[in-house]
Amino acid sequence: MNGNFRVGNLFGIPFFLNISWFIVLALVTLNFGTGLASQFPYLGNSALILGLVAGLLMFASVLLHELGHSFAAIQRGINVNSITLFLFGGLASLDDEAKSPSGAFWIAVAGPLVSLALFIGLFLVAASGIVTGPAAAIAGLLAYINLILATFNMIPGLPLDGGNVLRAIVWKVTGNRFKGTLWASRVGQFIGWTAIIFGILAVLGLSNIGSFWTLLIGWFLLQNAGRSAQSATLQEALSGLTAADAVVKESPVVDANVTLREFADMAILTKEKSQWQRFLVKDEDDNLLGSIRLNVLQAVPSTEWSNEIVRNFISPISEENKVESDQSLLNVIGHLEKQGIQAIAVIRDNGKLVGLLEKSNIINLLQKRDKAQMQSA
Ligand SMILES: [Zn+2]
Structure with a gap:
């Protein structure tokens, strides 16, 4: 990815931030900050600082999600080249593919499982009354974000985690890895187009569902799903040749x-x-x-x-x-x-x-x- 710079290592995995990440952090800080300010007027300017804290904790949630994928991969002997945070969230880049459908399945679900666990933990913290005021609001917000991370990523199209789950299932059923990738890519392309259409309708003011953001995400999904479909076709063509x-x-x-x-x-x-x-x-x-x-x-x-x-x-x-x-x-x-x-x-x-x-x-x-x-x- 262009505009990546290395921040350091996480458990020996090179960790990168993309420039686009800062734009999102600024937007999120502003968004959370103004939300907290209207909910707790006595906070004054410190609402923005709490907004920044919430934004950083949101990215920590994304990072933990990616570490979930990474640890599942490492457990199966697959190296993790890097973890990158960017405009649309996080990305753990693996050195190799899983050797078996069950391996691919567990690497794919590990991320959403981490997010789900974080949701449950944060929800309990927010609901139990251990923390109150702005801290409870932030815990509630992060619980909600982690629930979105778990569910959105399980949409069954590549490049989303759900797409990798679908791929593993088709691979298991047909015994053909490429068929799995092709199916999951096609669904990913369909989801990408759907998001683009909703995004355009929303931008034109013809629909209440979606936004310009939906359009962007749709474009991102479409690009990546198309690429994996292409590489699956190529890989299938090459299989059996020496x-x-x-x-x-x-x-x-x-x-x-x-x-x-x-x-x-x-x-x-x-x-x-x-x-x-x-x-x-x-x-x-x-x-x-x-x-x-x-x-x-x-x-x-x-x-x-x-x-x-x-x-x-x-x-x-x-x-x-x-x-x-x-x-x-x-x-x-x-x-x-x-x-x-x-x-x-x-x-x-x-x-x-x-x-x-x-x-x-x-x-x-x-x-x-x-x-x-x-x-x-
Ligand atoms: Zn994931």
């Missing part, structure tokens, strides 16, 4: 024992190979030895090309730049993205080179597959 499927047909590979002259002829004169700047080097048994850059040729006088062999110019390939051929393509894409690399050497588990996998080639592969499916249909 790294070996995405290897480039004319991979840039050269034998360690050929001379630089032969390397130059192959690399520069062969049309399919001339686009590559770096070649994988293999020995006579197809074992991957490393790679060689084309610009090695510039460093060696061309009169020497026939006397030098490729083997002497190999640079090693690190583990991050290799992948085993039976790895799922989905994992490989995740790896490429994480490492920020465009291509990777594909080897069999005995170290034999299969070829080069390029990120851009995966898209070609999917398009070909789509075409093939259309033709067979």
Whole structure:
């Protein structure tokens, strides 16, 4: 997200605030402050300070909700990358998805369960008479906010928690994770559109339900639900494919024992190979030895090309730049993205080179597959 800055760590999880958070805090402070001032006129200017306290406690409630998701994820061995507070509340960003529907279910409900527990606790505090006056009013307000946090988030469309619950249920019933995501995304898109329509009607003064805020939230839901639908479709298309499927047909590979002259002829004169700047080097048994850059040729006088062999110019390939051929393509894409690399050497588990996998080639592969499916249909 743009405009995020790090505040510190919470239980080892990097904690960020988005700039938009301050706008909301200011609005909430003003809103709560004026409410308290009219309810307790004797407060005077300190009503605004209490409004700020209430606003901060509201964000603490959101934070506890996100920590609920985070602890449930950590318990299942999933890392939490960050927690961010922003315009529409909070976001716990997980490093990975749950491996099972039940895992996904519990991570999703953990947040609303925390909010529900806070609601019950604060409601009891407000109703019991332990605190009175403005403190009781703030406790009541926070109880109400936590009830909203628990119920609103359980609306069954992505990206809301309820959407993740629906996803887990469809996943469990159909045994297909992607179907779960697709269903929950579609419902999320429907809810997004509904909120936008109510928001527009309210802004135009044609309805009493909703506000400009509803319109904004609808837009936010629609964007995110659309994105998860897209990624589910892509993931489903990729499922069942392995790294070996995405290897480039004319991979840039050269034998360690050929001379630089032969390397130059192959690399520069062969049309399919001339686009590559770096070649994988293999020995006579197809074992991957490393790679060689084309610009090695510039460093060696061309009169020497026939006397030098490729083997002497190999640079090693690190583990991050290799992948085993039976790895799922989905994992490989995740790896490429994480490492920020465009291509990777594909080897069999005995170290034999299969070829080069390029990120851009995966898209070609999917398009070909789509075409093939259309033709067979
Ligand atoms: Zn949540």
